[in-house]
Amino acid sequence: MNYASLLFLGIFFSFALSWAGMVLLPQLQIGRQQLVVPHDSKQLYPPARTGMAEHGREVYRSLGCQACHTQQVRENDAPRWGVRHGVAPDYLRDQPVLIGSQRVGPDLANVGLRLTDANWHLMHLYDPQSVVPGSSMPPYRFLFEERPARLTKSDDAVSFPPEYKLPTGVEIVPKPEALALVAYLQGLRVTNYLYEAPNPNPPPPDTNVPPNFARGQELYGTTCGACHQANGEGLAGQFPPLAGADWVLAEDTSKIIRIVLNGLTGPFEVNGVSYNNTMVPWKDVLSDDDIAAVLTYVRNEWGNKASMVTAEQVSAARAKVQDRADAWTAEELQKVEPDAPPAK
Amino acid sequence: MTASTTQHVQAACPIPATAEEVDASCRGPVLLLFFHSLLWLLAGSVLSWLVAIKMHKGDFLADIQWLTYGRLNPAARAILLYGFASQAGMAVALWLMARLGRTPLVGKPSALVGGMFWNLGVLLGVLGILAGDSTGHDWFEFPRYAAPILFFAFLAIGCAGMFTFAARRECTTYISQWLIFAAFLVFPWIDATANALLICHPARGMMQAVIAYWFANNFLLLWLTPLALAAAFYLIPKIINRPLYSHYLAAVGFWLLVLFSGWGGVPPGARLPSWMAAVSTAASFLVLVPVFTAVMNWRLTIGKDCANVKASLPLRFVMIGAGAYLLSSLLAAGNSLPIVSRTTEFTLFSVGLTQLSVYGFVGMILFGAIYYIVPQLTNTDWKPGPAKMHFLLSVLGILFIVIGFCVGGVIQGNAQNGPEFIKSVKAATPLIGFATLGSLLLILAHAALLSNFISIMRRCCAACCGGRTK
Numbered sequence: 001m002n003y004a005s006l007l008f009l010g011i012f013f014s015f016a017l018s019w020a021g022m023v024l025l026p027q028l029q030i031g032r033q034q035l036v037v038p039h040d041s042k043q044l045y046p047p048a049r050t051g052m053a054e055h056g057r058e059v060y061r062s063l064g065c066q067a068c069h070t071q072q073v074r075e076n077d078a079p080r081w082g083v084r085h086g087v088a089p090d091y092l093r094d095q096p097v098l099i100g101s102q103r104v105g106p107d108l109a110n111v112g113l114r115l116t117d118a119n120w121h122l123m124h125l126y127d128p129q130s131v132v133p134g135s136s137m138p139p140y141r142f143l144f145e146e147r148p149a150r151l152t153k154s155d156d157a158v159s160f161p162p163e164y165k166l167p168t169g170v171e172i173v174p175k176p177e178a179l180a181l182v183a184y185l186q187g188l189r190v191t192n193y194l195y196e197a198p199n200p201n202p203p204p205p206d207t208n209v210p211p212n213f214a215r216g217q218e219l220y221g222t223t224c225g226a227c228h229q230a231n232g233e234g235l236a237g238q239f240p241p242l243a244g245a246d247w248v249l250a251e252d253t254s255k256i257i258r259i260v261l262n263g264l265t266g267p268f269e270v271n272g273v274s275y276n277n278t279m280v281p282w283k284d285v286l287s288d289d290d291i292a293a294v295l296t297y298v299r300n301e302w303g304n305k306a307s308m309v310t311a312e313q314v315s316a317a318r319a320k321v322q323d324r325a326d327a328w329t330a331e332e333l334q335k336v337e338p339d340a341p342p343a344k
Numbered sequence: 345m346t347a348s349t350t351q352h353v354q355a356a357c358p359i360p361a362t363a364e365e366v367d368a369s370c371r372g373p374v375l376l377l378f379f380h381s382l383l384w385l386l387a388g389s390v391l392s393w394l395v396a397i398k399m400h401k402g403d404f405l406a407d408i409q410w411l412t413y414g415r416l417n418p419a420a421r422a423i424l425l426y427g428f429a430s431q432a433g434m435a436v437a438l439w440l441m442a443r444l445g446r447t448p449l450v451g452k453p454s455a456l457v458g459g460m461f462w463n464l465g466v467l468l469g470v471l472g473i474l475a476g477d478s479t480g481h482d483w484f485e486f487p488r489y490a491a492p493i494l495f496f497a498f499l500a501i502g503c504a505g506m507f508t509f510a511a512r513r514e515c516t517t518y519i520s521q522w523l524i525f526a527a528f529l530v531f532p533w534i535d536a537t538a539n540a541l542l543i544c545h546p547a548r549g550m551m552q553a554v555i556a557y558w559f560a561n562n563f564l565l566l567w568l569t570p571l572a573l574a575a576a577f578y579l580i581p582k583i584i585n586r587p588l589y590s591h592y593l594a595a596v597g598f599w600l601l602v603l604f605s606g607w608g609g610v611p612p613g614a615r616l617p618s619w620m621a622a623v624s625t626a627a628s629f630l631v632l633v634p635v636f637t638a639v640m641n642w643r644l645t646i647g648k649d650c651a652n653v654k655a656s657l658p659l660r661f662v663m664i665g666a667g668a669y670l671l672s673s674l675l676a677a678g679n680s681l682p683i684v685s686r687t688t689e690f691t692l693f694s695v696g697l698t699q700l701s702v703y704g705f706v707g708m709i710l711f712g713a714i715y716y717i718v719p720q721l722t723n724t725d726w727k728p729g730p731a732k733m734h735f736l737l738s739v740l741g742i743l744f745i746v747i748g749f750c751v752g753g754v755i756q757g758n759a760q761n762g763p764e765f766i767k768s769v770k771a772a773t774p775l776i777g778f779a780t781l782g783s784l785l786l787i788l789a790h791a792a793l794l795s796n797f798i799s800i801m802r803r804c805c806a807a808c809c810g811g812r813t814k
Contacts, residue, residue: 097549138412
């Protein structure tokens with residue numbers, strides 16, 4: 001019997017198992033994570049870095065800053081080192097990931113939130129003890145050049161406080177590497193909350209939110225968002241916006257209720273911009289409750305603030321236009337009388 | 345020793361080579377690898393000492409960009425891992441494969457060329473880190489122009505080892521051969537994975553950290569550890585001249601080691617889905633089982649024969665290594681618990697633990713192997729004075745370093761989680777002083793070892809060639 005081949009197979013499959021568990025499986029779970037738009041923001045997270053900050057990250061890696069500084073906010077590190085603990089998506093823009101494994105100096109995952117002054121960072125890099133007494137960080141004087149001082153300080157020289165003793169007759173000017181490093185450090189900040197890392201102290205729920213708002217939000221995603229978009233901005237030239245739209249925010253809700261019931265056909269204007277498109281009718285798809293909810297939602301999202309729409313208002317309108325099959329035109333709608341006074 | 349194995353015995357085994365034939369075939373590559381590994385060891389310990397001084401005095405050599413702390417520290421670690429431990433481990437492995445297989449080394453030119461390229465790779469890599477080209481991943485810092493050289497250099501050396509195993513004339517295999525076989529299979533695997541997913545086609549975001557954790561874990565547990573265990577399993581029975589207590593226990597330990605080791609490495613604080621750290625913690629504890637089986641097996645093999653252990657310098661090194669193996673595995677398991685890790689994770693404690701594993705365990709056993717193998721290859725004895733000095737200084741040195749960093753790390757960790765972070769910066773200073781002293785002792789120890797080795801080579805050459813170098 002061939003002993004070596006058994007040995008080979010045994011080792012191979014044992015190790016392949018751990019490879020599948022600790023490399024392949026994580027790759028399937030987090031290796032394909034995408035940038036997301038957090039619910040408290042309108043931009044992709046994490047945000048892209050400027051070219052300068054990207055260069056700064058290279059300086060950070062090259063000097064081995066990660067030998068003494070972590071960029072990992074653990075559960076027990078918040079709130080000292082950040083507004084929330086870090087999660088894997090925070091690092092999606094990092095190439096390479098520089099998380100560090102020693103915390104000789106402070107964690108830097110959120111240094112951009114704590115220390116915003118570029119001149120502070122430059123003084124700190126030139127002489128750490130000048131701004132942090134007791135620091136054990138080495139000075140990075142090779143990131144600066146000494147220039148003969150002029151009568152007045154050059155714009156690009158580091159400003160030191162008057163009590164700081166510089167060598168006489170010189171001023172300290174950061175090299176591009178130092179400026180890039182500072183740009184990188186200033187950009188290290190995590191402020192968005194994610195599904196994986198929710199706000200530990202969420203703001204108290206807004207008691208002014210109409211009761212059917214949540215139902216409307218749900219319906220909007222499945223029925224309206226495809227054309228009017230999740231952000232309520234519509235698509236230029238094709239689908240009108242709802243955010244800030246005059247039709248939506250009108251105190252009299254009889255017109256938008258009718259638009260949702262029977263649809264609308266162009267040409268029409270929203271906020272002075274004309275559109276020539278047709279909206280489909282929803283009266284056979286959505287109940288009175290649903291239409292009231294979705295209208296309440298669009299009247300109170302994206303900065304909109306208007307009264308709640310009730311199921312009674314919708315059913316009153318539905319009763320009046322029961323026999324109508326066609327979509328409305330803008331002209332017809334202008335002639336419609338209010339159904340009832342708006343709800344408080 | 346191999347006569348008492350319970351393994352399968354094939355009929356019609358070829359006539360085994362004599363020990364002299366085996367040693368003659370190994371002499372070139374093994375001594376070459378040993379020599380370079382000792383050179384790196386000395387160079388690395390000088391760098392480690394500079395690093396330790398910089399921990400006290402940030403201003404020290406601060407204006408030389410190439411020697412800034414963030415470059416010097418990974419360079420010193422890489423020298424210890426790749427220049428010394430891996431290289432000496434491969435040399436021991438080649439010799440063991442030939443001796444235990446009772447066959448001359450197969451692929452000697454391949455091993456020689458591989459050895460030269462390995463050193464070229466380490467040299468380029470270390471210079472690369474000092475020049476600022478580090479990848480930024482712990483334990484895999486060598487830049488893209490050095491890391492692949494190491495991979496191909498290993499293939500050349502590894503092929504020599506594997507072909508020697510295939511050409512064995514002793515038909516019963518021994519546990520040391522299994523361990524070397526496993527190490528030689530795992531290293532190209534983890535190295536190729538790391539090269540592919542950290543350098544060639546970098547994975548996205550935290551996936552890079554996962555691969556770096558996995559690489560470092562397996563570099564220690566399934567590359568360096570099996571090489572050191574192979575040497576220990578050979579040297580202990582051989583030197584005290586008794587059969588291994590239980591081959592069955594060794595085999596069970598081997599398979600548990602191979603099965604569990606690959607799952608460790610992700611610290612509890614990692615910014616990853618928590619199942620990964622949980623699996624790693626479980627693995628760190630499961631790995632204790634093969635650790636216990638190995639240490640117990642050695643203990644029972646020695647039995648009451650402690651006099652022999654004291655008399656043999658190689659064995660004393662191996663015993664220190666065995667103790668460090670047990671201790672470092674226990675500390676590593678403890679350190680993988682979230683409640684401990686929240687204090688120790690980002691502190692010197694983990695540095696001390698690495699030193700204890702890589703130097704205290706792997707390094708010490710490799711020293712024992714070097715002290716045992718070199719006289720066999722050269723027919724020349726070590727000078728006892730420097731050898732004793734090396735033993736004493738290296739044991740004291742690593743003791744100071746481990747105590748300094750591990751105790752200092754706990755103090756530092758408590759201060760880190762305390763009200764004022766700045767206090768943690770200076771909290772461990774007295775204990776770092778301990779470690780600095782330790783690293784100074786290590787420089788002396790390694791200088792003694794290297795000079796002793798050079799003296800052996802000189803005397804050996806003089807004996808062979810009548811005093812002429814050629």
